[in-house]
Amino acid sequence: DESDMDAVLSYVNEHYAAPDSEMFGIAEDRNVIYLHLESFQQFLIDYQLEDENGELHEVTPFLNSIFHDQQTQSFTNIFHQVGQGKTSDSEMLLENSLFGLPQGGAFTQVGGSNTFQSAAQILRSKKDYTSAVLHGNVGSFWNRDNTYKQLGIDYFFDADSYDMSEGNTLEYGLKDKLFLQESVQYIEQLPQPFYSKLITVSNHFPYPLDEANVEFKAAQTPDDTINNYFVTAHYLDQAIEEFFTYLKDSGLYDNSIIVLYGDHYGISNSRNKTLAPLLGEDPETWNGYDNDMLQRIPLMYHIPGTDNGKINEQFGGQVDMLPTLMHLLGVDTKDNIMMGTDLFSADHDETVAFRNGDVVTPKYTLDGADIYDTATGQLIEEPSEEVLAETEALKEAVSTQLSLSDSILHSDLLRFYTPEGLLETDPASYSYQNQLE
Ligand code: GP9
Ligand code: MN
Numbered sequence: 001d002e003s004d005m006d007a008v009l010s011y012v013n014e015h016y017a018a019p020d021s022e023m024f025g026i027a028e029d030r031n032v033i034y035l036h037l038e039s040f041q042q043f044l045i046d047y048q049l050e051d052e053n054g055e056l057h058e059v060t061p062f063l064n065s066i067f068h069d070q071q072t073q074s075f076t077n078i079f080h081q082v083g084q085g086k087t088s089d090s091e092m093l094l095e096n097s098l099f100g101l102p103q104g105g106a107f108t109q110v111g112g113s114n115t116f117q118s119a120a121q122i123l124r125s126k127k128d129y130t131s132a133v134l135h136g137n138v139g140s141f142w143n144r145d146n147t148y149k150q151l152g153i154d155y156f157f158d159a160d161s162y163d164m165s166e167g168n169t170l171e172y173g174l175k176d177k178l179f180l181q182e183s184v185q186y187i188e189q190l191p192q193p194f195y196s197k198l199i200t201v202s203n204h205f206p207y208p209l210d211e212a213n214v215e216f217k218a219a220q221t222p223d224d225t226i227n228n229y230f231v232t233a234h235y236l237d238q239a240i241e242e243f244f245t246y247l248k249d250s251g252l253y254d255n256s257i258i259v260l261y262g263d264h265y266g267i268s269n270s271r272n273k274t275l276a277p278l279l280g281e282d283p284e285t286w287n288g289y290d291n292d293m294l295q296r297i298p299l300m301y302h303i304p305g306t307d308n309g310k311i312n313e314q315f316g317g318q319v320d321m322l323p324t325l326m327h328l329l330g331v332d333t334k335d336n337i338m339m340g341t342d343l344f345s346a347d348h349d350e351t352v353a354f355r356n357g358d359v360v361t362p363k364y365t366l367d368g369a370d371i372y373d374t375a376t377g378q379l380i381e382e383p384s385e386e387v388l389a390e391t392e393a394l395k396e397a398v399s400t401q402l403s404l405s406d407s408i409l410h411s412d413l414l415r416f417y418t419p420e421g422l423l424e425t426d427p428a429s430y431s432y433q434n435q436l437e
Pocket of ligand 2: 039
């Protein structure tokens with residue numbers, strides 16, 4: 001009930017990480033363009049697949065160039081934190097800095113009824129932003145159509161806004177190249193500044209692709225899911241490259257911040273021993289630590305016109321994306337209810353929670369009952385009292401963070417507390433009909 005909000009408020013006050021003064025506002029008043037890289041894992045970045053002649057082929061050359069660009073703040077130690085809600089859990093994390101639920105999908109269970117203090121709503125309130133989500137699949141998938149109204153998303157361009165004719169789609173919707181090409185006309189018409197998210201789908205399990213679009217040779221393991229993952233990732237890379245060209249042609253590029261992120265793993269743990277040799281690892285010694293390290297996803301803030309881009313090694317998760325973005329846009333988050341902290345802040349909390357309660361920090365990786373040294377990957381077989389105390393505290397911290405997030409969602413706690421200056425969301429005012437033409 002209402003008093004549960006007290007625990008949330010004191011956690012948030014204590015946990016708050018003040019912005020770094022160099023980074024605060026470096027993307028002020030720019031349009032935000034989130035590019036959702038479906039099932040995209042960090043290991044693909046700079047990865048080269050060896051063919052049967054021993055030749056190496058870069059899988060995602062364009063994304064690699066963005067990763068190394070001086071206009072990009074890139075990260076190498078960001079982990080996905082989704083549960084069974086997969087894509088929609090990643091959306092919950094980055095729109096609200098709240099975790100999905102321990103079971104099922106939060107969008108499905110509470111997305112259509114809860115009160116939120118979302119990115120869209122904060123930016124509308126403080127900076128007069130318009131907001132939009134674009135996705136080439138039916139709007140009801142993951143209950144997005146209802147959830148986005150609760151999030152205060154102004155425009156939702158779903159399958160109805162795209163040419164979904166037979167040859168244009170694969171199992172999970174419109175092919176990425178077509179989706180991104182058609183999307184530009186919509187974002188071009190949005191009142192600026194706008195906050196937008198484009199959700200791709202072609203790099204989705206089990207990674208099918210029509211012959212005409214295959215421009216990369218599959219891997220040669222006994223597992224076709226793994227083999228074709230590289231093929232669809234390459235297609236996604238090309239689609240993103242084309243999209244950057246459209247952005248430049250439309251004039252939107254220069255006054256936007258483009259944020260690229262992976263939503264969750266594409267290769268499940270049960271397949272990782274087959275993947276291991278492609279990563280130069282021995283399947284025989286593959287373990288829980290190795291699985292955990294593969295949960296890293298890309299996160300890149302591409303800010304045209306800047307030149308202080310670098311590859312950041314801070315540890316963090318998707319829960320940190322909302323405060324990080326707000327601070328880049330020059331919006332402080334002191335009064336907001338967020339479970340994560342700004343990745344650029346000196347006070348950023350590098351304790352990363354997996355949805356199942358496992359933990360990664362720069363020092364320890366806690367996988368079930370196993371304790372690993374994160375830097376070396378060594379299993380700590382007989383942990384000292386000190387190590388036990390430290391790792392217990394980490395488990396405790398993560399369990400507090402997850403359970404406070406769960407109580408917010410389960411008890412709809414945000415209806416009891418509105419930060420100063422945050423406008424009320426009116427879900428009934430959105431129909432997602434009669435959108436821009
Ligand atoms: C469907 C797409 C896929 O619209 O976003 O969701 P996922 O299966 O990855 O959760
Ligand atoms: Mn997904």
